[in-house]
Amino acid sequence: MPLRLLFLYCLALVMPALVRSQVQAPPIGNWRDHLPYHQTVQVAGTAEKIWCATPWSIFSIDIADNNIDRYSKVNGLSEAGISAMGLQETGDKLVIGYNNSRVDVLADKVVHTIDEIKNSPVTGDKTIHHIFLAGQQAYLSTGIGIVVINLEKYEVKDTYVIGSTGSKIGVHALTSDGAFFYAATAEGLKKAPVNGNNLADFRSWQNLSGTNGLTTGPVTAVTVFQNNLVVLKNDSLFTSLNGQWNFLYANEWTIRNITISDNKLLVSEQLNTTGRVIALSPQGAVNEIIQHPVFTKEVRQAIYTAGHYWIADSLSGLSQYAAGRFESFIPNSPYSIATGLLQVFNNTLWAGAGAVTPNWEPVQNKDGLYAFTLDNWTNLNKTTLALMDSFPDIVSIAADPAEEGVWAGSFGGGLLHIKPDRSVQTYKQNSPLQPAYFAPGSYRVSGLAFDGESNLWIANYGANQSIAVRKKDGSWRSFFIPYSIPENAVGQIVVDDVNQKWIVAPNGNGLFCFNHGQTIDNPGDDLWKWYRAGKGNGNLPDNQVLSIARDKNGFIWVGTRRGIGIIQCPQEVFTTTGCEAVLPVVQQDNFAGYLFSGEQVQCIAVDGADRKWIGTQNGAWLISADGAKTITRFTASNSPLLSDDVRQIAIDGNSGEVFFATDKGICSFRGTATEGNTSNTNVLAFPNPVPPGYTGTIAIRGVANNAIVKIAELDGRLVFQTRALGGQAIWNGKDYKGRTISTGVYLVLVSDDNKQEKTVTKIVFIKK
Known part of the structure; x- marks a missing residue:
C-alpha cells in the first residue's frame, strides 16, 4: 500500500x-513540572524578550507575541532553587545562580551547567546573591566573595576573596563604571581597578566606607546611574559626586531593590503590606510612582524597556505597566508549593498548600488549596475567596464519591466543604467540631476519609473527642479515643475493606484501628486497637508513623520513621488471633534487611497495578506489589524530580500520571499503570x-x-x-x-x- x-x-x-x-x-516515561509562577523575585530583559525568575524556575515572554516559555529542572535547568539571575545586555546569555551554588548559563535554549562553586572544597557561605555581567564575564556576588565565570568556556575563571586581611566576607552586589569595580559588602563599599593585576588579592580592593561622607558599615546594593555611583545603606540611597558622598533619597519605606534600566533609576519599596516602584531623578526627585493594590503588593524588582515597566512581585507575579494600565503575565500554575495532602478524584488533582511543624504545630500557611484539571490550575485562597484567610494550613483532603464534592481540613481553621457547583460551606465555631483543648479557637482538622457508606470521618486534632464523623444524612457524632496520648494527637485516616478506620497518632504515638460495630450511633460495641513498635504491641517498625495506605489486597501499609510495616489481615484485628504488622525482609545487593529500614517513609501511594510509590527524604521509589523488588528509584540527581524530599504522592488512575509534592514544588511523571476495569x-x-x-x-x-x-x-x-x-x-x-x-x-x-x-x-x- x-x-x-x-x-x-x-x-x-x-x-x-x-x-x-x-x-x-x-507521554509515558516523561515528566512535567507544576511549579508556582505567582511569586516572582527578579526580572530582566531587552526590547525583544523579558526574563522572570521565581524561587523555583524561570519563564520568558516574547514581547512581539506575548508567547511564554517555561524553564525548570524538568525541561533542562539543573536545579529548582533559584537565588539570582543575570542577563547580558544583548540578551544572548542568561546566567542563573542556585541556592546550592550551582550555576546554569542558558544560551540559545541550551543549558550549560557549572558545578565548580558547588563542588569546591572552599568552606563558608557560597550563596549567590547577585550576578553582574560585563561582556563574556559573569561576576557572582556570594557569601565568601566574588566568583568570576568565563561565559565562553563556561568555567570559573577566578575568585576574589576581598575581606580585610584576606578573610571571606559576604558580597551583596557588584557593578562597574568601566574603570573600576564597586562591591557592596558586609564591610562597606569596596573599589578595585577593572584592569588590576591581581584582584584576587584583597589589598587590591579599597574600602570607600568611612571616607568622604560615606559612613562605615554594610552596603547592600550598588549601581551606576548617569556616571555616578548610587549605594543602598540602611534603607537610604547615597550618591557620589566629584568624590563626595551625598544623601540622595529615603523615607519611611523599606527599599527592596535598586535597578538601572533604560537610563531610569527604579527603586522597589515596601511599607507594611503595600509595595510600589518609584523612578528617581539624578538629584533624588521622584519622577514617577507606580503603585496598585493588586499588582504591587510586594515588589521585588522592576525594569523599564520598550516603553513599558515590568514588575516582579512576590505575591502578584509579573506584570507590565504603561500609561496607567497593568497587565498580568502569570503562567497557569498553582499559587505556591503544596506540602499538604494530594488527592486525585474524577481526573482532578487537589493539593493542600498547608503544613505543620515536625512537632505538629501550625505554620500559618494561608496559600489555600489548588485544583488541577484539564491541564489548568485553579487556586482557592484569600485572593480568590475571602473566607480562605481564616483557613490556614490546609493539610487534609477527601473527595466525596457520592456527591462529587471535596472536603478540606485546616489545621486551625476547621473544615471546608467545596460543593460540585464550587459553592463553599465551612465548619468551625457553632459546629460539631471542637477546638484543641490547649488552644481555644484553633479548630484542627488533620485527617479526612470517606467510608464505604459515604460517611466522612474526621481527625479533630487536640479535641476532647478527637474523632468525629459526619454521616451521609448530615448528622454528626464524636468519639473519645480510649487511650491517653499527648494533645489527643490524631492525623491521617484510611478506611479499610471492612469499614474499619486506621488513624495515625502523630508525635511518636503509633496507629489506631477503630471499628464502630454494627451502628455508628451505638458506642457500646465500639472496638479500638493501638498499634505500636514491638511484638505483642502491633509490631510496627517504629512508633513514629508518618503515612498509611490501603492496597488492592486490602492490606494496610504503614510508613514510619524507620521503614514500612504491612498489616495483612485487617479483618482479623479484633478476633482472638489478632493481626500484627509484618516487617518484610528484602534482598538488597548482598544484604537482606527490613523494607525501607532506616528511611523516613513520608508517603505511600498505590497505582493501578498495586505497585507502591514511596516518598522519602532520599527520593521516590516504585516497588513491586509485594514490596520484594525495587522497580525504579527517582532522585534529584538521576531524574527531573525537583527535590529528594518527597512529602506527598498522588496518582491519576485514569492516565497513570504520578504527582510528587516536594519541598521545592510539584512535578509529575507519566507512569505505566492505570486503574483497571x-x-x-x-x-x-x-x-x-x-x-x-x-x-x-x-x-x-x-x-x-x-x-x-x-x-x-x-x-x-x-x-x-x-x-x-x-x-x-x-x-x-x-x-x-x-x-x-x-x-x-x-x-x-x-x-x-x-x-x-x-x-x-x-x-x-x-x-x-
Missing part, C-alpha cells in the same frame, strides 16, 4: 479515538498512528484489569505479548526477538479472566 494511502487509512482508523482521548498528561472499556492505543522514527513507549489503555494483551499481524501471527499493569499495557514497538516492526496495521488482542480473546483496537505503524 502506498505510504500516502496508508497514512489516510491510519487517520480513518484512529480519528474517533483521537477525539475521545484528549490526553493532557505527558472488569472488562475492556474505551480501549485507546497511543500514539496511533505511530509516526516515523518514534522510539518511545506505546500504551494500550482501557483494557480489563491485568489482562493478557497480544499484538498480532492481520493474518494472526503473534508479534508481542504482555500483561497489563492494571488497565494499561505498554509496548516498545518491537517483536519478541527485539526487532522493530514494519509499516502496517496490527491487531491488539485482549484475553480476559474467562480466557476469551477479542480484538479491541488496531495500531498503525509508519516507518520512514
Whole structure:
C-alpha cells in the first residue's frame, strides 16, 4: 500500500479515538513540572524578550507575541532553587545562580551547567546573591566573595576573596563604571581597578566606607546611574559626586531593590503590606510612582524597556505597566508549593498548600488549596475567596464519591466543604467540631476519609473527642479515643475493606484501628486497637508513623520513621488471633534487611497495578506489589524530580500520571499503570498512528484489569505479548526477538479472566 494511502487509512482508523482521548498528561516515561509562577523575585530583559525568575524556575515572554516559555529542572535547568539571575545586555546569555551554588548559563535554549562553586572544597557561605555581567564575564556576588565565570568556556575563571586581611566576607552586589569595580559588602563599599593585576588579592580592593561622607558599615546594593555611583545603606540611597558622598533619597519605606534600566533609576519599596516602584531623578526627585493594590503588593524588582515597566512581585507575579494600565503575565500554575495532602478524584488533582511543624504545630500557611484539571490550575485562597484567610494550613483532603464534592481540613481553621457547583460551606465555631483543648479557637482538622457508606470521618486534632464523623444524612457524632496520648494527637485516616478506620497518632504515638460495630450511633460495641513498635504491641517498625495506605489486597501499609510495616489481615484485628504488622525482609545487593529500614517513609501511594510509590527524604521509589523488588528509584540527581524530599504522592488512575509534592514544588511523571476495569472499556492505543522514527513507549489503555494483551499481524501471527499493569499495557514497538516492526496495521488482542480473546483496537505503524 502506498505510504500516502496508508497514512489516510491510519487517520480513518484512529480519528474517533483521537477525539475521545484528549490526553493532557505527558507521554509515558516523561515528566512535567507544576511549579508556582505567582511569586516572582527578579526580572530582566531587552526590547525583544523579558526574563522572570521565581524561587523555583524561570519563564520568558516574547514581547512581539506575548508567547511564554517555561524553564525548570524538568525541561533542562539543573536545579529548582533559584537565588539570582543575570542577563547580558544583548540578551544572548542568561546566567542563573542556585541556592546550592550551582550555576546554569542558558544560551540559545541550551543549558550549560557549572558545578565548580558547588563542588569546591572552599568552606563558608557560597550563596549567590547577585550576578553582574560585563561582556563574556559573569561576576557572582556570594557569601565568601566574588566568583568570576568565563561565559565562553563556561568555567570559573577566578575568585576574589576581598575581606580585610584576606578573610571571606559576604558580597551583596557588584557593578562597574568601566574603570573600576564597586562591591557592596558586609564591610562597606569596596573599589578595585577593572584592569588590576591581581584582584584576587584583597589589598587590591579599597574600602570607600568611612571616607568622604560615606559612613562605615554594610552596603547592600550598588549601581551606576548617569556616571555616578548610587549605594543602598540602611534603607537610604547615597550618591557620589566629584568624590563626595551625598544623601540622595529615603523615607519611611523599606527599599527592596535598586535597578538601572533604560537610563531610569527604579527603586522597589515596601511599607507594611503595600509595595510600589518609584523612578528617581539624578538629584533624588521622584519622577514617577507606580503603585496598585493588586499588582504591587510586594515588589521585588522592576525594569523599564520598550516603553513599558515590568514588575516582579512576590505575591502578584509579573506584570507590565504603561500609561496607567497593568497587565498580568502569570503562567497557569498553582499559587505556591503544596506540602499538604494530594488527592486525585474524577481526573482532578487537589493539593493542600498547608503544613505543620515536625512537632505538629501550625505554620500559618494561608496559600489555600489548588485544583488541577484539564491541564489548568485553579487556586482557592484569600485572593480568590475571602473566607480562605481564616483557613490556614490546609493539610487534609477527601473527595466525596457520592456527591462529587471535596472536603478540606485546616489545621486551625476547621473544615471546608467545596460543593460540585464550587459553592463553599465551612465548619468551625457553632459546629460539631471542637477546638484543641490547649488552644481555644484553633479548630484542627488533620485527617479526612470517606467510608464505604459515604460517611466522612474526621481527625479533630487536640479535641476532647478527637474523632468525629459526619454521616451521609448530615448528622454528626464524636468519639473519645480510649487511650491517653499527648494533645489527643490524631492525623491521617484510611478506611479499610471492612469499614474499619486506621488513624495515625502523630508525635511518636503509633496507629489506631477503630471499628464502630454494627451502628455508628451505638458506642457500646465500639472496638479500638493501638498499634505500636514491638511484638505483642502491633509490631510496627517504629512508633513514629508518618503515612498509611490501603492496597488492592486490602492490606494496610504503614510508613514510619524507620521503614514500612504491612498489616495483612485487617479483618482479623479484633478476633482472638489478632493481626500484627509484618516487617518484610528484602534482598538488597548482598544484604537482606527490613523494607525501607532506616528511611523516613513520608508517603505511600498505590497505582493501578498495586505497585507502591514511596516518598522519602532520599527520593521516590516504585516497588513491586509485594514490596520484594525495587522497580525504579527517582532522585534529584538521576531524574527531573525537583527535590529528594518527597512529602506527598498522588496518582491519576485514569492516565497513570504520578504527582510528587516536594519541598521545592510539584512535578509529575507519566507512569505505566492505570486503574483497571472488569472488562475492556474505551480501549485507546497511543500514539496511533505511530509516526516515523518514534522510539518511545506505546500504551494500550482501557483494557480489563491485568489482562493478557497480544499484538498480532492481520493474518494472526503473534508479534508481542504482555500483561497489563492494571488497565494499561505498554509496548516498545518491537517483536519478541527485539526487532522493530514494519509499516502496517496490527491487531491488539485482549484475553480476559474467562480466557476469551477479542480484538479491541488496531495500531498503525509508519516507518520512514
